[in-house]
Amino acid sequence: MRLWTTDPMARLLILVDAAALAVAAVLAGWTPVAVPAGLLLAFVLPGAALVGALVPGRGHSRLERCVLAVALSLAVLVLGGLGLHAVGVRLTQVVWAGLSGGTTVAAAVLAHLRTFREQPRKVERAGPVDRGRLARHLAPLVLALVLLGGAGWLSLATAARQTSATQVTALSIMDTAAASVTGSRLVTVVVSNQEATPTRYVLTVTGPDGYAVTLDLTASKGSAWRHSISVPTSDRVTANLYRSGDTTPFRTVYLHGSVVAQ
């Protein structure tokens, strides 16, 4: 069967089948099929069906029909989403797929009803493929794609390299629970590490009246080291993070003294 046809019944079947398959692929959720199916449902199918329903005959150029197909597909998402929201429907994957697929089927049926009496137009048969001419067209386009692919690879690679060059090691402290009548409170200290290799740190927590706790820790890349400590409430408590062997703090956080809970 030709991909596009002037036979109304064939057109109806193509659109309905394509919509059903695309919705099924989206709901299956397997990325290699969900991506093309989602693209078809978002950008092509509803609009193509609507163009068939609105302007079944001629009078508009192929360019106009293509532009309208994409624009109307997106319009279905915008206006359909607003309509569904207005009646209290939550916009989930199923709803979006149903909206696009349902619109495609409804518009395809409408288009069929408007055109089913029409006789299929005679379509000119394409002449034999001129291989030389095809190569003349394809070679530069392939070259363009290779160049663009190279540009994309270069951009992604250098952006990733730039991002990975900045290592983020963060120290944070938060009250875990309100201060108690015993004069202490529980705080949680977190060290998150993005260094390329597992890194050893020393964490000291100091407070009033000679309060001091020292902890050795090793944080691997992408991990968060978390520890809860009971600290005095009366005055500021400071947590300093040192890289192994350093004498000046690498990171510093602190909490002021808090009011004792009654």
Next chain:
Amino acid sequence: MLTAPPSTAPPSTAPPSTALPPTAPRRARDRDNFIDVAAAAWLLAASSFGVLVVASGYAAGRLGLPGGGVLYWVGNLLVFLPVAARVLSRRLRGIGEALVLVLGLAVNQYLLKWAYSPDQFRFPDELQHWAATRTLLHTGQLFQANTALPVSVHFPGLEEMGAALASMTGLPVTAAGMLLAGVLHLLLVATLFMLVVRTSGSVRLAALSCVVYATGLHYLFFDSMYGYQTAALPFLLLAVWASRALRQGGWPVLVVGLVAILVTTVSHHVSALVLVATLALLAAAELVLRGSNKARGLAFAAAALLAVAAWFGLVAHEVLGYLAPPVHNMLAALTRLATGGQPAAATTTGGSPLWALAIQAASLLALLALFLVAARRAVRARTRSPWRWFLLLGALAFFGASSVRFLGAQGPELAGRAATFTYLPMSILAAGVLLRLCGPASSPRNRLCGPASSPRARLRGPASSPRARLRGPASSPRHRLRGPASSSRTRLRVAVSASLLLLALLMVAARVGGWPPAWEQLPGRYLVSGYERGVDPLGLAAASWTRSALGTGNRVAADLNGYPLVSTYGGQDPVGEAAALYDDAQWGLSDEMLLQDLAISYVWVDARTTGQVPASGSLFPQDPRAGQRTGALSTSQLSKLDQLSGADRLYDNGAVRIYDMRNA
């Protein structure tokens, strides 16, 4: 099968195209034109090489290597000029080649934008819509609060498209957003092409209009980024197309037009207002100049007005409050200028170097010259074409909007934003003048399928027009008196070269005057107040921490770099007007009062602000010292919070620190 008349005939004089009765030989010819794109494909390959060169420039910027600037400019010229040259050339082969060229150029130019930040959204506007799309994806509900850009809540068009695409494909919001922005950008160009073909019947004019519009100030970045304006623009043009196609298209086109009006209205406020103004102007022009079909045009404009008024009145009431301050500032600057005062010189994007200003001035003068030529021609021809007068008035608005750039602190930004709309008519007008200068198409196939084959065009076409015969290069008696055909060819070559130079000037002016500003034309190391170059892993980590540790919706004071991050990645309610908290050398009563007045709970402090002068000239979104910051903050200005009793430093990643100020 093509039924609209592709053509490369002289622009502007041709009547609106109509659907011509198709005949088999004609269809065969059109199909031939449609697929005969070998030359265009080679030119696109050259243009794609330009993308690779620009990407190399960006890579050099990221890696801190020299030569990135040269690669950037060479690449930009390579991307643009081959396509522009072919479109100007008389050898353009029909609608197929024209479409391949302009859509290919649009793809390549979108890739220039994508290559700047291919792995994540860094432009503040994109981050705002990225956050809103994530919210929609997670909640499934529209109109959810967006502290990053509160007004956008009432214009959910882009977020709906983005969430639907991400949801159905399973792609991350970033990837889906980049894909969607690219498709919308292509749709914009295709709709512009379609509109010009519909109104002029000339494919060559349509292609050149798209090429000229590609030299708009914000075409490359703002108009193709993941922002709500990008979503609305194609539908704005589609509505205008529908208004022009109503007569031939009947009720289906009316339906398309109404849909386009609705999508524009719910997608972007300024685009919606511009749409109403455009349709009203077109209807008024129809009414004054033709008197006929006035009901149709007026009804269409009234429908747009009704839709926009209803949406603004019933749903998006905040929009007037959002748009009022910039308008007020502009009027205040105008008043100051009128009363002999000094306009505010501060800018939010840093000053432009003199050479850049000179290029921008030259491009404006060149456009003014083209406008004057078009206006003179319209007046002398006593044209009664509403479309042509609409273009002239629209182009006039372009110059009016361009003058705004000299008014007040927000002038340059407002002028750039306005140019997105006002440059559309200017582009079509400029393309018309340039095409006339470069002569009619030489391809027999183009001439065959041009407007000369339409009955009305035949009546007006250059071949039958006495004036055109006088001017035409081959048939002109004056020309025959002057010399051989080769001199005519030389003259045409000079005209094409001059036009190409002019387009190159416009493109360069757009790059130096548009976005990103010159100091961040290349991606690279972190810059304080560097917009896109102020987004780095340290900022992202701090912003994400606020969400996970503090919850969302807290009032967080931040600098220019922290503001978009803490509101999007962090989901916090950002405070951008707390400059005094950072500027004061010592903590005082006024700072305490400011904390209370602005209900600030947390303060974002970036230690890097002590090491660099703000790149953009402002350190805060609302900076009273914008444009006057010649030095970095001092260490004591930031460390005063460490001595403050009751202030907790909750987070430290070596650059960004988050302070809890609730007990300060």
